[in-house]
Amino acid sequence: MYKIMSRETLVPxxxxxKIEAPAVARKACAGQFVVIMIDDKGERIPxxxxxxxxxxxxxxxxxxEVGVTTRKLAQLKTGxxxxxxIGPLGEPSHIEKFGTVVCVGGGVGVAPIFPIARALxxxxxxxxxxxxxxxxxxxxxxxxVREVSDSLTVTTDDGSYGRKALVTEPxxxxxxxxxxxDRVVAIGPAIMMKFCAKTTEPFxxxxxxxxxxxxxxxxxxxxxxRVEVGGETKFTCVDGPEFDGHLVDWDLLFARQRIxxxxxxxxMECACGEVASHG
Amino acid sequence: xxxxxxxxxxxxxxEPEVRAGNFNEVALxxxxxxxxxxxxxxxxxxxxxxxxxxPVDVDIPDFINAIREGDMPEAVRILxxxxxxxxxxxxxCPQETQCEEVCSLGKKGAPxxxxxxxxxxxxxxxxxxxxxxxxxAKATGKRVAVIGSGPAGLTAAADLAKIGHQVTLFxxxxxxxxxxxxxxxxxxxxxxxxxxEVDYVKSLGVDLRLDFVVGKTVTIDExxxxxxxxxxxxxxxxxxxxxxxxxxxxxxxxxxxxxxxRTNLMKAYLFPEYDTPIKRGRRVMVVxxxxxxxxxxxxxxxxxxxxxxIVYRRSEVxxxxxxxxxxxxxxxxxxxxxxxxxxxxxxxxxxxxxxxECYEMELGEPDxxxxxxxxxxxxxxxxxxxxxVVIALGxxxxxxxxxxxxxxxxxxxxxxxxxxxxxxxxKPGVWAGGDVVTGAATVISAxxxxxxxxxxxxxxxxxxxx
Numbered sequence: 001m002y003k004i005m006s007r008e009t010l011v012p013x014x015x016x017x018k019i020e021a022p023a024v025a026r027k028a029c030a031g032q033f034v035v036i037m038i039d040d041k042g043e044r045i046p047x048x049x050x051x052x053x054x055x056x057x058x059x060x061x062x063x064x065e066v067g068v069t070t071r072k073l074a075q076l077k078t079g080x081x082x083x084x085x086i087g088p089l090g091e092p093s094h095i096e097k098f099g100t101v102v103c104v105g106g107g108v109g110v111a112p113i114f115p116i117a118r119a120l121x122x123x124x125x126x127x128x129x130x131x132x133x134x135x136x137x138x139x140x141x142x143x144x145v146r147e148v149s150d151s152l153t154v155t156t157d158d159g160s161y162g163r164k165a166l167v168t169e170p171x172x173x174x175x176x177x178x179x180x181x182d183r184v185v186a187i188g189p190a191i192m193m194k195f196c197a198k199t200t201e202p203f204x205x206x207x208x209x210x211x212x213x214x215x216x217x218x219x220x221x222x223x224x225x226r227v228e229v230g231g232e233t234k235f236t237c238v239d240g241p242e243f244d245g246h247l248v249d250w251d252l253l254f255a256r257q258r259i260x261x262x263x264x265x266x267x268m269e270c271a272c273g274e275v276a277s278h279g
Numbered sequence: 280x281x282x283x284x285x286x287x288x289x290x291x292x293x294e295p296e297v298r299a300g301n302f303n304e305v306a307l308x309x310x311x312x313x314x315x316x317x318x319x320x321x322x323x324x325x326x327x328x329x330x331x332x333x334p335v336d337v338d339i340p341d342f343i344n345a346i347r348e349g350d351m352p353e354a355v356r357i358l359x360x361x362x363x364x365x366x367x368x369x370x371x372c373p374q375e376t377q378c379e380e381v382c383s384l385g386k387k388g389a390p391x392x393x394x395x396x397x398x399x400x401x402x403x404x405x406x407x408x409x410x411x412x413x414x415x416a417k418a419t420g421k422r423v424a425v426i427g428s429g430p431a432g433l434t435a436a437a438d439l440a441k442i443g444h445q446v447t448l449f450x451x452x453x454x455x456x457x458x459x460x461x462x463x464x465x466x467x468x469x470x471x472x473x474x475x476e477v478d479y480v481k482s483l484g485v486d487l488r489l490d491f492v493v494g495k496t497v498t499i500d501e502x503x504x505x506x507x508x509x510x511x512x513x514x515x516x517x518x519x520x521x522x523x524x525x526x527x528x529x530x531x532x533x534x535x536x537x538x539x540x541r542t543n544l545m546k547a548y549l550f551p552e553y554d555t556p557i558k559r560g561r562r563v564m565v566v567x568x569x570x571x572x573x574x575x576x577x578x579x580x581x582x583x584x585x586x587x588x589i590v591y592r593r594s595e596v597x598x599x600x601x602x603x604x605x606x607x608x609x610x611x612x613x614x615x616x617x618x619x620x621x622x623x624x625x626x627x628x629x630x631x632x633x634x635x636e637c638y639e640m641e642l643g644e645p646d647x648x649x650x651x652x653x654x655x656x657x658x659x660x661x662x663x664x665x666x667x668v669v670i671a672l673g674x675x676x677x678x679x680x681x682x683x684x685x686x687x688x689x690x691x692x693x694x695x696x697x698x699x700x701x702x703x704x705x706k707p708g709v710w711a712g713g714d715v716v717t718g719a720a721t722v723i724s725a726x727x728x729x730x731x732x733x734x735x736x737x738x739x740x741x742x743x744x745x
Binding site: 069089219222223238263270271 | 679
């Protein structure tokens with residue numbers, strides 16, 4: 001069992017959990033993920049690592065309530081435990097001194113972009129960050145990202161905070177600007193990553209994205225998370241999760257993310273029914 | 280002496296039309312009377328060829344004799360003296376090509392049903408509600424790490440613990456058992472049987488660490504540095520093979536590993552009581568002809584499919600699956616399409632598979648495997664309408680451990696190089712056995728490898744001194 005050392009609701013529907021997992025914390029690197037299972041009837045779901053503390057033996061995850069598992073997870077309290085916590089999985093982010101790197105985080109993707117920006121900063125890069133959400137009330141970790149960035153632009157879709165824009169607009173302006181951009185890292189909803197990659201493609205700036213398909217084991221055993229990159233089939237869990245955004249078959253990713261949409265709906269209805277009958 | 284009955288006692292089974300609708304065990308097991316009758320058929324021949332046919336050298340005539348004498352505790356003791364997982368082996372070992380193949384009775388009639396008697400003994404012990412613990416030797420003070428809790432790892436761990444070594448068993452998944460849990464379905468190997476035998480191995484003092492992905496959470500080099508004297512790798516062959524043909528990533532196309540893991544390990548057949556979903560296809564096509572293909576097809580049927588096809592590129596005689604499993608599948612209504620091979624998959628505009636374009640095949644000269652090579656008949660393409668596809672072509676070892684271990688040689692096929700007799704790898708202090716060395720094979724051959732490696736590790740630790 002893995003104890004929840006602390007928890008916090010960052011913004012509505014987005015929660016931060018600090019989990020006691022010393023073996024995972026010892027090895028965790030930016031860009032990697034964990035697979036969790038709440039109880040013995042639970043589903044195995046992947047969550048990107050948002051931070052870690054090797055001394056304390058903790059891993060921080062940030063997740064959005066989207067399905068049955070994340071909803072159940074959100075109901076747990078400090079001191080509760082989850083049954084399984086496996087990691088660190090996947091390849092760490094490629095960290096080296098590239099020069100100037102633009103880090104783009106969208107929605108809950110702001111959490112995993114943070115340790116990558118920090119590692120790139122520590123490697124001597126100039127970090128220009130862009131983080132965006134639908135509206136002000138969904139924005140978190142602006143301060144943390146700012147701390148590891150040389151400059152930061154915040155966007156909201158509705159203009160309730162920062163600049164009223166999608167993240168791709170300031171990204172495009174940077175690419176068109178005088179400063180040479182050596183690399184872009186984008187993490188967020190698949191659609192956002194796709195458009196970030198589309199934005200950088202004409203400028204031929206290498207663009208890393210972190211893909212989030214459905215997984216089961218997370219260790220290369222099942223192939224549920226297969227994606228096509230440059231025409232080749234890859235397993236996101238062991239070959240990724242980070243790939244060259246210009247080579248990803250985005251439509252395939254979108255389609256495969258929707259495989260269980262009917263089942264998820266059914267499960268949510270059942271779960272809600274349970275709550276209603278107990279309440 | 281009465282004349283020996285040349286026919287074996289048949290195994291009581293659930294009727295095909297009933298079992299096709301549930302996940303309960305198909306074979307029901309002998310009752311006491313049936314077991315005694317079958318045991319009495321054994322002529323107790325002095326040659327004991329059956330023992331030589333068993334990869335773990337079970338003293339087969341002796342445990343059968345104990346059944347005859349009504350001394351069941353003694354039957355358990357004899358069986359478990361060599362085999363820590365009798366409930367599993369009694370169900371899934373291919374006895375027909377091992378102990379039973381060489382049985383003296385087989386020359387005149389049906390060989391003794393060794394597997395069914397083995398299962399009877401294991402189930403008898405389980406029904407008693409408590410397990411007898413064998414004597415464990417005095418602690419040697421030596422520590423051994425066993426990686427992977429499938430059949431090879433469980434056997435090595437049990438044998439090493441019995442002789443007094445301190446064993447830690449690392450497992451990447453959230454439960455122990457490896458392929459016995461994620462691969463083989465409930466209706467062929469009930470999961471409580473696996474967990475009972477895992478508990479038995481734990482009762483010998485083996486420390487089981489779940490959720491530990493060796494190669495990620497910890498590496499073999501770190502384990503060796505961390506005061507372990509030796510390592511046994513029983514990491515299996517967990518990487519699924521695909522056909523590498525167009526359309527293979529459409530929704531609804533699964534590797535057998537994923538299909539079986541969702542169904543068995545995650546219990547998707549009980550969704551939404553269990554949280555893991557699976558697509559319940561109406562027209563399912565399984566590609567391949569091994570036991571895993573049979574298991575996948577029979578799971579698809581139980582998940583509610585109207586029609587399930589097994590598409591195999593050779594003919595019926597070349598099917599690598601156990602005869603018994605092929606018969607079970609046929610009885611349940613699985614449709615076999617032999618000499619057929621998919622060319623490409625067709626999808627709809629939402630990315631879901633709707634059909635498979637297939638070639639007819641014919642058989643040519645024998646290939647390296649000794650089986651006749653399947654050859655594509657040009658221009659023979661035809662369409663099969665399907666909404667779910669399961670690719671069961673076999674598996675190769677997961678590279679996670681080999682690629683993170685310095686000095687461990689692997690072959691071109693990705694298997695770890697280890698000598699067949701003892702399981703020594705090219706890295707000092709590291710042994711390997713089971714599918715990770717041989718490529719996908721059987722439960723019992725993996726157990727045999729685990730057993731031989733344990734003996735070799737024990738010898739090595741003895742030489743190291745206190």
